[in-house]
Amino acid sequence: MKTKFIFITGGVLSSLGKGLSAASIGALLKTRGLTVTIQKLDPYINVDPGTMNPYQHGEVYVTDDGAETDLDLGHYERYLNTALSQKNNTTSGSIYYKVITKERHGDYLGGTVQVIPHITDEIKNAILSLAKDEPENPAPDVAIIEIGGTVGDIEGLPFLEAIRQLRSELGRDNCLYIHLTLVPYLRSAGEHKTKPTQHSVKELRSIGIQPDIILCRCEEPVPADLRAKIALFCNVDKDAVFSAVDVSNIYELPLKLYEEGLDQKVAIMLRLPARNAKLEPWEELVHNVKNPQGRVTIAIVGKYVELKEAYKSLHEALVHGGIANRVAVDLRYVNSEEVTAENVAETFKGADGILVPGGFGYRGVEGKIESIRYARENNVPFFGICLGMQCAVIEFARHVVGIEEANSEEFNPFAKDKLIYLMTEWYDFRKKAVERRDAESDKGGTMRLGAYPCAISEGTHAFEAYKTANINERHRHRYEFNNAYRERLADMGMVFSGQSPDGTLMEIVEIPDHPWFLGCQFHPEFQSRPMKPHPLFKDFIRASCLARKK
Numbered sequence: 150m151k152t153k154f155i156f157i158t159g160g161v162l163s164s165l166g167k168g169l170s171a172a173s174i175g176a177l178l179k180t181r182g183l184t185v186t187i188q189k190l191d192p193y194i195n196v197d198p199g200t201m202n203p204y205q206h207g208e209v210y211v212t213d214d215g216a217e218t219d220l221d222l223g224h225y226e227r228y229l230n231t232a233l234s235q236k237n238n239t240t241s242g243s244i245y246y247k248v249i250t251k252e253r254h255g256d257y258l259g260g261t262v263q264v265i266p267h268i269t270d271e272i273k274n275a276i277l278s279l280a281k282d283e284p285e286n287p288a289p290d291v292a293i294i295e296i297g298g299t300v301g302d303i304e305g306l307p308f309l310e311a312i313r314q315l316r317s318e319l320g321r322d323n324c325l326y327i328h329l330t331l332v333p334y335l336r337s338a339g340e341h342k343t344k345p346t347q348h349s350v351k352e353l354r355s356i357g358i359q360p361d362i363i364l365c366r367c368e369e370p371v372p373a374d375l376r377a378k379i380a381l382f383c384n385v386d387k388d389a390v391f392s393a394v395d396v397s398n399i400y401e402l403p404l405k406l407y408e409e410g411l412d413q414k415v416a417i418m419l420r421l422p423a424r425n426a427k428l429e430p431w432e433e434l435v436h437n438v439k440n441p442q443g444r445v446t447i448a449i450v451g452k453y454v455e456l457k458e459a460y461k462s463l464h465e466a467l468v469h470g471g472i473a474n475r476v477a478v479d480l481r482y483v484n485s486e487e488v489t490a491e492n493v494a495e496t497f498k499g500a501d502g503i504l505v506p507g508g509f510g511y512r513g514v515e516g517k518i519e520s521i522r523y524a525r526e527n528n529v530p531f532f533g534i535c536l537g538m539q540c541a542v543i544e545f546a547r548h549v550v551g552i553e554e555a556n557s558e559e560f561n562p563f564a565k566d567k568l569i570y571l572m573t574e575w576y577d578f579r580k581k582a583v584e585r586r587d588a589e590s591d592k593g594g595t596m597r598l599g600a601y602p603c604a605i606s607e608g609t610h611a612f613e614a615y616k617t618a619n620i621n622e623r624h625r626h627r628y629e630f631n632n633a634y635r636e637r638l639a640d641m642g643m644v645f646s647g648q649s650p651d652g653t654l655m656e657i658v659e660i661p662d663h664p665w666f667l668g669c670q671f672h673p674e675f676q677s678r679p680m681k682p683h684p685l686f687k688d689f690i691r692a693s694c695l696a697r698k699k
């Protein structure tokens with residue numbers, strides 16, 4: 150097997166930035182000319198995070214092939230600058246689902262089905278599926294596997310057991326264990342503390358995994374003598390303990406880890422070809438982020454204001470739009486439930502652009518519509534994404550076309566004028582979505598998910614941004630624009646600038662008689678990369694900068 154595996158586990162506590170560390174290591178190896186993929190193994194029992202509450206799980210990321218995944222896949226795609234697939238995220242739930250389905254089919258021939266070997270075998274299959282060598286899809290040089298959760302969690306045990314077994318099956322030169330832990334700095338004592346790391350590694354070793362590399366998350370670099378101490382107590386090479394210091398900008402992390410020599414050590418231990426990392430693009434990126442030529446303020450009107458994780462990709466895409474325009478983007482989260490006709494002007498004072506992101510359910514919708522009306526009537530650049538586009542259509546129908554009861558079937562199934570509705574052709578989508586996901590379920594797979602083509606009309610804001618007529622963008626929604634109202638809206642100036650190639654689905658709407666007013670049914674934020682900012686975000690920020698100057 151050509152592919153070498155790096156397994157990343159986490160210790161002491163969660164939220165140490167395992168996902169970003171995995172992504173950064175992947176990016177560094179990529180700059181050494183290697184092909185890399187990254188997989189997230191999530192120990193929870195949900196089959197996928199698609200039905201999970203954003204308060205618990207944060208953003209649900211969507212891949213081209215329509216998988217609803219952990220938000221870490223967003224980091225991986227942004228850092229590797231490649232599209233991943235449903236293979237790159239597996240949960241305990243999906244593993245158990247497979248095993249139980251097989252058991253019901255009688256595939257185990259009456260044998261007792263157990264965590265070891267049946268669950269662990271299925272986990273190994275999921276990991277090894279990344280190393281499949283196909284003519285159109287060659288196996289990567291390196292596959293990084295991030296195990297969600299923290300060592301010591303009961304639910305994570307089968308995953309750890311699976312990766313333990315893989316090392317003996319694939320050999321030492323082909324598998325590497327990296328353990329990310331916390332090395333806190335105790336101000337009162339004036340020193341770093343290594344005990345939590347020692348305990349965490351002890352826990353890991355008790356299940357048979359001896360880490361090769363220890364990555365210490367810390368506020369300040371861990372001094373050499375303490376790194377030597379960690380190496381001694383944790384039984385790793387002296388030069389295999391690294392600091393992962395807090396960074397002011399997440400795109401600095403690959404450079405910091407490079408300075409530490411982490412990629413070098415990984416390459417030596419895995420016997421990867423000795424090539425130099427080409428870091429110029431990352432250096433340039435960080436330079437641009439740190440040296441903006443101006444600032445712009447974007448108001449994001451949503452209902453998860455206190456929960457930035459719910460808008461992770463959106464946040465990043467706006468930062469990327471800023472990078473493309475050499476400006477820093479200040480984000481102001483506005484709680485849509487609090488916006489009223491009375492306070493809207495006050496709320497958006499100082500905002501150079503207004504963005505209404507995706508969402509589900511009626512709560513907060515009227516505030517979003519109020520915000521959109523303000524943007525439209527006051528020439529403030531406006532960007533509506535998914536639910537944001539649907540709200541823009543409803544706002545336009547109500548206040549410009551005069552369809553007072555314009556609504557979405559989602560918000561009021563009995564509304565007289567359902568501008569946004571569940572279409573009959575929907576069943577085809579559902580079928581397609583389900584086929585693509587290879588699984589039928591009650592709640593999962595009921596949405597239009599993944600990348601679909603869209604044709605853009607020339608002479609529109611959208612065309613100006615994309616500079617091409619054919620695009621592919623990722624979707625995650627149930628409802629669509631209702632074509633019965635298309636003419637009435639078009640007559641009053643709404644342009645349907647992006648449509649499905651067969652012309653049945655309205656994917657982008659805009660108002661030409663406005664500095665920048667655009668809504669899209671898809672989620673462009675999922676395809677924005679720091680090195681390749683998404684055209685719509687780039688153009689929205691450009692328009693917001695112009696609005697600011699006026």
Ligand code: GLN
Nearest residue numbers: 507508535536626627628
């Ligand atoms: N709730 C809307 C729908 O299902 C929009 C979804 C979204 O914004 N992602 O169509």
